Amino acid sequence: MAKEKKIDDELDSELENKKLTIEDLPGVGEATAEKLRENGYDDIMAIAVASPKDLADISGIAEGAAVKIINAARKYADVGNFETGEEILKRRKEVRKLSTGAQGLDNLIGGGLETQSITEFFGEFGSGKTQIMLQLAVNATMPEEQGGLNSDVLIIDTENTFRPERVIQMAKAKNLDPDETLKRIHVARAYNAHHQILLAEKASDIAKEFPIKLLIVDSLTSHFRSEYVGRGSLAERQQLLNKHMHDLLKFGTIFNAVIAVTNQVSANPAVFFGDPMTPIGGNIVGHTATFRLYLRKAKAGKRIARLIDSPYLPEGEAVITLTEDGIIDGT
Template identity: 80%
Template sequence: MGEKEGEKKYTIEDLPGVGEATAEKLRENGYDDLMTLAVASPKDLSEVCGIGEGAAIKIISAARKYADVGNFETGEQILERRREIQKLTTGSKNLDGLLGGGLETQAITEFFGEFGSGKTQIMHQLAVNATMPKEKGGFDADVLIIDTENTFRPERIVQMARAKDLDSDNVLRRIHVARAYNSHHQILLAEKALEMAKEFPIRLLIVDSLTSHFRSEYMGRGSLAERQQLLNRHMHDLLKFGTINNAVIAVTNQVSARPDVFFGDPMAPIGGNIVGHTATFRIYLRKAKGGKRIARLIDSPHLPEGETVIQVTEDGITDGV
C-alpha cells in the first residue's frame, strides 16, 4: 500500500536526475506524470529530452518504482486489476457476443477488410456508443478520432445518435476529430492524445485507418524496416494511451491479396507481424448480401475463433437477421 500512497506524493521533480530544466522538457513532451514515464522507452526519452540513454533508464526505473509498475504480480493480483476493464457495446448483440461482451478497455481491437466491408461504419457506431450512458453499454465519455483518409462524417453520427434516442448535438460535442496528413503527423496525434485526456474524459480512441499513410509513404522492400519500426512505435503509443486512461483503442486496417495463396481466402491485413502481435483482438469483415457483413474473430488472447453476421443500416450497426 505504501507504493500506492507514494504515487500521489511524488512528482517527476522527485525522480533522481530530474532537475527543473529536465522536468520542463519532460512536461513539454507529454511526460508529465509518473505513469507516462514508467511506460516510456529509454531511447524516446533520451531523444526528446537531450539526455543520455543511461540517465533515461535511471529516470524510468525510478518512475516504475514510485508508480508501482513493472514488478512481478500474482495471478490473483492481475485478476483484480482486470476487474477495472470495461466493455463497450458495438450495437450488435452478435458482435458483442463474439468479443465476449464488447470491446475491451486497455486493448487494441483491429477491424480489417476490403473497401466497403463496414469498417468505418463500425467506427462511427462505436463513437456514438461511447457517449451513451453506462447502463446502455456505453461509457458516458468523450471520443478521439484520428482520421487518416477523410472518412469521418458528422451527418452519419447524427443519424446513428437519433436512432438511439440520443441528443445528436451533445454526441457531436463529445467526439473530437483530427485529420492526419501523413504518418509522422499520425504518430504525433497519438502522442497528443495523452494531453487531450487530461482535459476531456476520453475512453475511446479510434484510428481510421491505421496503415494507409505508412503503406503509401514507405513503398518497396528497402523502406520496409523503417515502416515497421514506426508502425510498432505508433501501436505501442496507442496501447499506452489505452492502459493509462482505461480506454478502448479501435483501429481499422486494409487488406492486400497474397499471390502465394491458392486455396482459401487470399486477403491478409497490412502491417504484418507488428500489427498482428500488438492488436489484442482482430476482426475480419467481409461483405455479404443485402447490407449484411460477416465478422470473423481471428485473434484473441482468451476467446475462441468464430464468426457472426451483422447488418449495416441507415440507423447503424445491428444484428444480421
C-alpha cells in the same frame, strides 16, 4: 548507505501519499522536467512505461540516468514487477467494455471492446469498417448501463471518412441528442504518416481536458502503405508503425481507454485456395493488436465478422447488418 536509505524511506512515504509529480523523481530537475513535459511525459505513469532510450534522447540525459528515473516512476506507479495471477485478476476488474450495438458481435469478443486493448477491424473497401467506428464513437458517449463508457471520443481520421451527418443518424436512433453527441467526438485529420504518429502522441493532452475512453484510428495503415512503397522502405515503415502501435497501446493503458483501429487488406498472390486477403502491416500489427476481426461482405447489407485472434477467446463468426440507424444484429 544510511543517507540513501533515508532518501528511499522519504520517497516511499511520498509514494504512499501519491502526491508525486515528475519533479519529485530522483534525477529530474527543472530543465529535464520541462523537456519531458514538452514531449508528453508529464505524469508518473507516462514515464513508468517509457523506454530509457526515448527518455534519454528527449531530455538529453545519459541512458543510465534515464533508467533510474524510470525505475523510480515504476515504483510509484506499481508497474514492472512480478504479480500473482490473483493480483492481475483484480486489476482486470478495472477493464470496461464498450458495446458495438450488435449483441452477436459483442458476444463474439467477450461482451464488447475492452479498455487497455487494441481491437483491429480489417477488410476490403465497403466491408463496414468505418461504419463500425462511427457506431462505436456514438455508443461511447452513452451511459455505462446502456453499453457505453459515458466518455468523449478521439478520432484520428486518415482517409477523410468522418461524416457528422452519419453520426447524427446513429445518435437519433439511440435517442441521443445529436448536437451533444457531436460535441463529445473530437476529430483530427492526419495528412501523412508522421502527422498521424504526432496526433497519437498528443492524444494524452486532450485526455487531460476531456474524459476520453475511446481512441479511434481510421485507418491505421493507409498513409504508411502509400508513403513507404517497395522493399527498400519496408524496414523504416515497420519501425514507424511499431512505434505508432505502442503509442496507442500506452494511451489505452494509461487512460483505461478502448483503442479501435481499422486496417486495409491486400491480396496474397501465393494463396491458391481459400481467402487470399491479408491485413496490411504484417507481424508488427498482428502481434500488437489484442483482438483482430476480419470483416467481409455478405448479401442484403449484411457483413460477417470473424474473430481471428484473441488472448483468451476462440475463433468464431457473427453476422451484423448495416442499416440507416447503425449497426444491428444480422438476421
